[in-house]
Amino acid sequence: MTFTAADGLTTTGSVTVAAGSYTDGAGNLGATGSDTVAIDTQNPTVAVDIADASLSDADNSSLVTFTFSEAPLDFMVEDLVAVGGTLSGFSGSGTSYSVTFTAADGLTTTGSVTVAAGSYTDGAGNLGATGSDTVAIDTQNPTVAVDIADASLSDADNSSLVTFTFSEARWTSWSRTWWRWEGRCRGSAGAGLATA
């Protein structure tokens, strides 16, 4: 007879012959008999955590931790898929591992680190489930387009509007530039993406 373990269990399985369920030829009732087997058909899981919520040029890397439900066998950096950056400094043991994620430059995207499904197993050989976390990446440098409205100036028309159009609103750094510049020109600042 074949015993097939149910899926998703960590338990002790058994097969028992019920007492008195059979007899010998003389009609004497049969005694019970039993055996047990260790069952682990529980797939291990992993929780991935990218410590930083967002990355930029000012802080372009974050620790990433991996916490497993059971100590994995053969978990290695090749089991990881990084989007929007690179991984380095892989280490760990038991149920805890870590790696450093460094965002690529020039990106505005959602980065992620994923443990591929089935890339590791628990001690019993059960395939591991996937795990993933994401991080907002903005390593895109802002730009500014300057436009002097008039093509030429003379005594007859000696002033022109100048506009500054930013790729992203960066008011803090803009105001520093503005105060340096103010001594040499008269006018008013704007806000947001277009500044007059």
Add this chain to the structure above:
Amino acid sequence: MAIDTQNPTVAVDIADASLSDADNSSLVTFTFSEAPLDFTVEDLVAVGGTLSGSAGAGLATA
């Protein structure tokens, strides 16, 4: 006259020591001290899994 008041016994053996997704089934053998009468799959209680397959005869039943 012949006296037989000895209750028969059975040794159950699940061949594998452990089961996982990688190997989730095992042969189970039943070895009786005397050939049983009316031993059927309904006499078995399985915990943590299900039973299937063929019966045997005489003292040893797989």
